[in-house]
Structure formats: C-alpha cells, structure tokens
Amino acid sequence: MNKKTIEKFFAGDTLTASRLMSVVEKGGADAEDVLNTLFPKMGRAYRIGVTGLTGAGKSTLVNQLTRLYRTRDLTVGVVAEDPTSPFSGGAILGDRVRMLDSHGDAGVFIRSIASRGNETGLSQKASELADILDAFGRDVIFLETIGVGQLEYKIRYSAQTTVVVLTPDAGDDVQSLKSGLMEIGEIFAVNKADRPVADRFADDLRSMLDLRSTGDGWEPPVVCTVATTGEGIDDLAKAIDQHQSYLDTNGLLEKKRIDALTNRVTIIAEEKLREIFWENGYIKERLKSTLDDVLSGTISPYQAADKLVTPFKHDMDNAEGDAR
Numbered sequence: 001m002n003k004k005t006i007e008k009f010f011a012g013d014t015l016t017a018s019r020l021m022s023v024v025e026k027g028g029a030d031a032e033d034v035l036n037t038l039f040p041k042m043g044r045a046y047r048i049g050v051t052g053l054t055g056a057g058k059s060t061l062v063n064q065l066t067r068l069y070r071t072r073d074l075t076v077g078v079v080a081e082d083p084t085s086p087f088s089g090g091a092i093l094g095d096r097v098r099m100l101d102s103h104g105d106a107g108v109f110i111r112s113i114a115s116r117g118n119e120t121g122l123s124q125k126a127s128e129l130a131d132i133l134d135a136f137g138r139d140v141i142f143l144e145t146i147g148v149g150q151l152e153y154k155i156r157y158s159a160q161t162t163v164v165v166l167t168p169d170a171g172d173d174v175q176s177l178k179s180g181l182m183e184i185g186e187i188f189a190v191n192k193a194d195r196p197v198a199d200r201f202a203d204d205l206r207s208m209l210d211l212r213s214t215g216d217g218w219e220p221p222v223v224c225t226v227a228t229t230g231e232g233i234d235d236l237a238k239a240i241d242q243h244q245s246y247l248d249t250n251g252l253l254e255k256k257r258i259d260a261l262t263n264r265v266t267i268i269a270e271e272k273l274r275e276i277f278w279e280n281g282y283i284k285e286r287l288k289s290t291l292d293d294v295l296s297g298t299i300s301p302y303q304a305a306d307k308l309v310t311p312f313k314h315d316m317d318n319a320e321g322d323a324r
C-alpha cells in the first residue's frame with residue numbers, strides 16, 4: 001500500500017476507504033496487503049451483527065438504528081449482504097434504495113456486498129470490510145447478514161452483539177425456526193410486530209429461550225419492533241446497550257476478541273493451506289495418476305486421497321518433531 005493512500009485513508013477520505021474495500025472484496029495479495037497494513041488500527045469499533053432471513057426487515061431496522069446512533073453523535077458503518085437476484089445476478093435494487101436514507105451524511109458509510117453463491121466466504125468478506133470501516137474510525141458497525149443454516153454461526157465471531165431478526169409469519173411457529181439462528185441470537189427482534197400474531201409469537205419465543213442455557217450467563221431479550229415506523233427501535237437500542245455493558249462488566253469483550261482472532265487465523269490458515277496444496281506441481285501430477293487408479297478400480301477414493309496428502313503429513317510430522 002502506498003503512503004499517500006494510507007494518509008488519505010486515515011485523513012477520513014471516504015473515496016479512498018471505498019476503494020480499499022473494493023480491493024479487499026476482490027481478495028488476493030493486494031487485499032492481504034491492505035488488511036495487514038490497517039490491522040494495527042482495527043479493534044476500536046463496536047460491531048453489531050444483524051442476521052435473519054431475507055425479507056425479515058434487517059435493512060429497515062439497521063436504517064432506523066443508524067438514525068438513532070447518529071443522534072448520539074456516533075459514526076456508523078454498515079456492511080450489508082445483498083441477496084442475489086436469480087434473474088439479474090446482481091443485488092436487488094430495493095435493498096440499496098431503502099438504505100439510501102442516510103446517504104449524504106458523512107457519518108454514515110454503507111457498503112453492500114452481493115452474494116455470489118460462495119456463502120462461507122461471504123461472512124469472512126463481510127468481516128473484512130467491517131475491519132476496514134473499523135480502521136477508518138467508525139464508532140459502530142452493523143453487519144447485516146442473511147442467516148441460513150450453519151453459515152451465520154461464523155458471524156458471531158466478528159460481532160460483539162448479534163441481533164437475530166424474526167418475523168411472526170402466519171403458520172410459522174418458533175419451534176420451526178432454524179436452530180442455528182436461535183443459538184447465535186444475543187438479542188431477538190420480532191419485527192413486523194404490526195402483524196396481529198406478533199405478541200403471541202414473542203411470548204412463545206421467550207418461553208423457548210427460557211429453556212436455553214447460555215454459556216456466558218446472558219439472557220437474550222426479545223424486543224418487538226416495527227422497522228417501517230420505528231416503533232420499538234429505542235427498546236432495541238437499549239437492549240444492545242445492556243448487552244454491551246454486560247460484556248464489559250463481565251470481561252467478555254476480551255474473550256470475544258480472542259475467539260474472533262483465533263477463528264480468523266484458523267480460517268485464513270486453512271485457506272492458505274488449500275491454496276498451497278492445489279498449486280503444488282507434485283500434487284497436480286499425482287492427482288492424475290491416482291485418479292486413473294480410482295477409475296480403474298485399483299484403489300478407493302479414500303486411498304487416493306491418502307496418497308495425495310501423505311507427503312504433506314510427513315512434512316508436518318517432521319515440523320512437529322523439530323518443534324519439540
């Protein structure tokens with residue numbers, strides 16, 4: 001990264017920040033360089049994960065919360081995953097439009113990433129874009145992610161507080177909700193509470209959460225919201241404040257930081273290992289010959305895979321021996 005870019009970034013130039021985020025989004029060596037250079041300045045922002053199914057009202061809620069945080073004079077960054085439209089392959093326009101509310105306010109920086117089908121990679125990208133906003137000096141960063149299955153589990157590692165957004169959809173009861181979402185929620189927003197069944201849904205959710213034991217002793221509150229009108233937003237913000245001070249007074253912020261960084265290093269190391277493996281000439285060569293053996297029925301896929309990884313395992317065993 002050149003010195004001038006770094007200077008401009010730290011002087012608060014949004015165009016430079018935006019450019020660096022594009023570099024990070026693309027990935028590769030340049031992205032690594034940016035993330036390495038900015039790393040010492042990361043870790044100051046408070047990150048709030050907002051997750052839930054598409055259409056639950058996450059963007060609308062984030063918009064309302066952003067407005068509220070701005071009245072507290074906090075600067076805000078938003079990283080939002082856009083669901084990919086099956087027709088255009090791009091981000092659905094509506095999502096961006098709804099977020100336009102805060103445009104023109106230099107204290108709000110919104111960045112959306114279109115999901116490209118690579119969902120595990122996406123959460124990491126979202127975290128890395130949040131890292132940039134963190135280094136850029138934003139006080140609060142919202143990470144809006146689409147919670148599906150296992151994937152949102154990873155989000156927990158990059159946010160201090162995770163808000164799960166649910167809707168009281170007709171015919172849906174709490175039990176049928178994806179368990180993954182239930183596990184990661186530190187605060188539950190029952191949005192679209194203008195629907196008649198919302199109160200019952202919230203009660204069901206509360207009694208279900210009562211049965212759940214949380215590892216860190218925090219009892220996740222359930223807050224009813226109507227994101228379109230702003231009803232319940234104050235309560236939601238209050239719940240976030242309470243969670244933040246809970247983490248703070250119980251020394252859990254540091255624990256989250258350790259978990260997050262451990263998770264990050266692990267993921268990156270695995271990625272690098274995979275890359276090194278498949279770029280290796282010997283492996284490329286060996287893959288062909290072992291595949292021939294599998295195709296002819298001489299060895300099984302497991303045996304073939306063993307043949308590929310054995311030399312690496314030897315090297316690692318040696319390294320382990322040397323370390324002792």
Ligand SMILES: Nc1nc2c(ncn2[C@@H]2O[C@H](COP(=O)(O)OP(=O)(O)O)[C@@H](O)[C@H]2O)c(=O)[nH]1
Pocket residue numbers: 052053054055056057058059060061095098191192193194225226227228229
């Ligand atoms: N009736 C009602 N509609 C809402 C509410 N919150 C969001 N919506 C609408 O639900 C749709 C999806 O909202 P959006 O924020 O884009 O959801 P996301 O996909 O989770 O980000 C939009 O048409 C919103 O206007 C709410 O509390 N009540």
Ligand SMILES: [Mg+2]
Pocket residue numbers: 058059060080081095144
């Ligand atoms: Mg959205």
